Amino acid sequence: MNAQIFAEWLHRQGHHVVRTESSYWFDAGPRVFQAFPYHWVIQPSPQELRALMLGKGIVALRYSTPVHAPTGCISYHVIYDKQTYALESLDRRSRQNVRTGLKNCGVEPVSFERYAKDGWLLEMDTLNRQGRQKKQREETWRRQCMAAADLPGFEVWGALADGCLAASLLTFQMEDCCVMIFQQCRRDYLSARVNNALAFVVTQTMINRPNIRSVFYALHSLDAPSGIDEFKFRMGYEAKLVRQRVVFHPWLQPFANRFAHTVTARLLRPYQGSYTLAKAEGMLNFYLQGKRPLDAQDWPECLVDRKSELCEASHFREENTEG
Numbered sequence: 478m479n480a481q482i483f484a485e486w487l488h489r490q491g492h493h494v495v496r497t498e499s500s501y502w503f504d505a506g507p508r509v510f511q512a513f514p515y516h517w518v519i520q521p522s523p524q525e526l527r528a529l530m531l532g533k534g535i536v537a538l539r540y541s542t543p544v545h546a547p548t549g550c551i552s553y554h555v556i557y558d559k560q561t562y563a564l565e566s567l568d569r570r571s572r573q574n575v576r577t578g579l580k581n582c583g584v585e586p587v588s589f590e591r592y593a594k595d596g597w598l599l600e601m602d603t604l605n606r607q608g609r610q611k612k613q614r615e616e617t618w619r620r621q622c623m624a625a626a627d628l629p630g631f632e633v634w635g636a637l638a639d640g641c642l643a644a645s646l647l648t649f650q651m652e653d654c655c656v657m658i659f660q661q662c663r664r665d666y667l668s669a670r671v672n673n674a675l676a677f678v679v680t681q682t683m684i685n686r687p688n689i690r691s692v693f694y695a696l697h698s699l700d701a702p703s704g705i706d707e708f709k710f711r712m713g714y715e716a717k718l719v720r721q722r723v724v725f726h727p728w729l730q731p732f733a734n735r736f737a738h739t740v741t742a743r744l745l746r747p748y749q750g751s752y753t754l755a756k757a758e759g760m761l762n763f764y765l766q767g768k769r770p771l772d773a774q775d776w777p778e779c780l781v782d783r784k785s786e787l788c789e790a791s792h793f794r795e796e797n798t799e800g
């Protein structure tokens with residue numbers, strides 16, 4: 478399974494997909510393109526980025542680049558890449574939550590048809606619970622789900638409780654990496670710990686497959702609540718250091734400044750659930766942060782305890798390069 482299959486899935490949904498020397502890109506928003514596969518860490522040349530934006534009329538690009546790259550916002554990928562995964566891998570609280578979840582539900586593969594039908598309610602419930610308003614119709618959701626039904630590498634897993642789909646998870650195997658794409662849960666079953674059971678069983682299943690070496694759970698979000706990844710870390714996943722780079726069209730760069738970010742952030746306050754405003758504020762924030770030295774950036778909470786070590790190593794590399 479490879480990136481071309483994932484690109485076909487996006488194409489079937491109506492997305493515009495572009496292939497460049499370093500990566501694939503798709504329109505994650507109006508004239509805003511995101512690099513994929515999400516777990517790739519790339520270093521495209523300025524010429525490649527400029528040609529892509531000018532040739533396709535793109536307003537902004539977003540991609541993950543190495544932590545030693547000269548620019549980019551300090552960030553992370555949520556990944557599990559150890560050889561085994563078991564209850565013993567988790568802390569006491571998470572072990573108990575998994576056991577509780579497994580008593581309250583069964584975790585198994587489910588059909589794309591059921592996912593397309595029942596998963597819509599879970600998706601809406603999840604977005605509402607997180608305070609995120611995403612303009613999506615049920616028809617669009619169904620097309621998104623069914624577009625993957627006959628493509629190799631895609632799987633749907635569900636936590637079934639009381640005869641209903643309590644939580645769901647869409648995955649895709651990209652070469653030797655399993656990518657978690659969407660996860661949803663009905664709020665009525667959160668206290669039953671079905672999310673813990675689902676994440677545990679799927680992670681353990683994937684890690685036990687001989688052709689999978691890692692599981693990619695999430696990319697550090699532009700706009701999600703700061704603690705949204707805490708659940709994943711408690712489930713044994715780790716934050717892999719990267720930089721996320723946002724690049725604006727050359728004509729727009731002079732306007733991508735602190736004033737624009739301040740105005741966008743103020744506009745967002747009365748519309749906290751606005752998907753478009755939240756993404757715009759996040760893009761501007763990542764762009765401005767990425768232009769600052771590492772030690773002057775605002776570090777994600779999960780990386781703060783590694784800041785000193787990483788900044789010292791970065792200064793050491795810079796001094797050697799200058800020498």
